[in-house]
Amino acid sequence: MKKVAVIGYGGQGAWHCTQVLKSDVVSLKGVYDIKENRREAAKANGIFVYENNEAIFADGDVDIVVVATPNDVHEELVVNALKSGKNVICEKPVALSVESFDRMVQAAEKAGKVLSVHQNRRWDVDFLGVKKVISSGEIGDVIRIESRIHGSRGIPSDWRCEKEHGGGMILDWGVHLIDQMLQLITDKVTKVYCMNTHITNSQVDDGFRLELGFESGKTALVEVGTYNFLPLPRFYMQCKDGSLCLEDWQKKAHVAKLTAWIEKDVTPVQNAAGITKTMAPRDNLTLDEYYTEIPKSDVHDFYRNFVLASDGKAEQLIKNSEVRRVLRVMTACFESDEKGAVLKVDI
């Protein structure tokens, strides 16, 4: 069992501790947090607390350091951990800029250690359900994917509200949804258009709408909202031979597969204050509707892969080149919002 020390015992640091305590490949050595109340909370949970971060770096027994602090201090902690000879798992978003991430990767290469980013939302079953439908080809090639999460509580009232700590929803949730989207549509990103919202916070974005254009002509929408009292579905996808709608995180995907494209005219239907042929619903002779099974997923696969990768026995599941692409898209989001323009990119 590889030994893990966690830096930052807040919400996510505590989550890592819980997972590590249940793991079949890693065990928990201890934690450190700059806040006394968080150190006390760790002790109360029976977890060993280090004197400071340097004591973690100096502990020859620690194989892996998990960095789970606010975003603005990731780089310093990650680089110091790598320099001290540890393999490092860093929380998302790994960095506030591409340049900062490049410095971390260089530090890992120099130290001959593994740096991986905890993009745990790759294990979300809603995302995996959509991915499975795409890879099965059952409704043909993707035309457009829309991925949304809608909350209604604004930004949590912590460092996420503040720009200097790397707050805002592009960095918080955008990083997950953009990462997922680039796994679903793997072509080159050629267009980025992003509009941020500031309904509850003027300093950082409390939501955003991102349109992505891909070299193949496919398009995607990534949307995060924190002021939506009625949420829109988590995923909506148009493909050449059908559509998919996935209402919520734990739900099955609803698929409508086109079985026949009838060319002949339909009888107009009466709806609302008029008639329409264009919007006349399809009959069930030309559509096959069904719900897919929810895929199986185990977040411990992240740690299992990390341990194998740090022993040189497997490729990292979360590749640093993928993380870098996501950071480039996020950088383009801020630029597009500021300029109010569609950016032509090569990402």
Ligand code: NAD
């Ligand atoms: P949090 O505020 O709950 O906890 C952060 C903790 O880090 C605080 O207790 C703080 O005192 C401590 N800290 C700050 N600077 C430190 C330092 N130099 N050394 C030691 N401790 C330090 O925040 P959180 O919600 O746990 O978020 C932490 C990180 O985890 C962020 O990067 C966030 O984006 C990420 N996160 C990831 C997920 C996910 O699903 N992957 C979920 C939530 C948060």
